[in-house]
């Protein structure tokens with residue numbers, strides 16, 4: 001059975017939501033990320049060399065990084081329909097948006113929080129404002145980032161966009177708000193949040 005190393009109210013929500021969408025059986029091992037001893041347990045460290053959640057163990061496959069986890073699960077369990085097939089024309093767009101969270105959204109969020117000077121030409125992520133505009137444009141033909149097809153890319157983007165909203169850095173009136181609402185309305189995301197509330 002797939003094992004998820006998870007901690008409530010962290011980026012591990014992405015992997016939990018992904019597993020809820022996937023519909024495969026899984027178990028959760030809660031890791032207290034404040035507890036250094038828990039983070040040093042051998043199986044967790046193998047799955048997550050940096051000691052960060054989320055991480056998963058699926059048989060002999062152990063990995064961390066939420067985008068890698070979502071891509072792995074979507075491809076390994078294709079019956080859930082969470083990734084366009086390798087020869088599907090939508091595959092390239094899917095990969096772009098899968099990488100948008102770790103490659104653009106996350107560092108742009110750090111820029112905003114850290115009050116760093118925007119340097120859109122030098123910084124690989126552009127800057128916070130262009131990140132928001134690019135995501136808004138990507139969602140223009142929604143409801144999902146690939147249009148009609150909900151995918152693992154929405155798990156990454158939707159959960160991250162929800163963080164932007166919760167931290168109060170999503171520009172007011174952004175169409176991303178309606179996207180977040182659509183994500184939140186999914187039963188799988190609701191189950192994720194219910195588990196966080198119980199933890």
Ligand SMILES: N[C@@H](CCC(=O)N[C@@H](CS)C(=O)NCC(=O)O)C(=O)O
Pocket residue numbers: 009010011012033050051052053054064065066067102
């Ligand atoms: N790039 C990673 C980030 C994971 C991450 O930063 N997790 C934080 C919680 S939100 C963590 O485990 N921090 C504990 C630590 O670094 O010791 C991903 O997307 O999975």
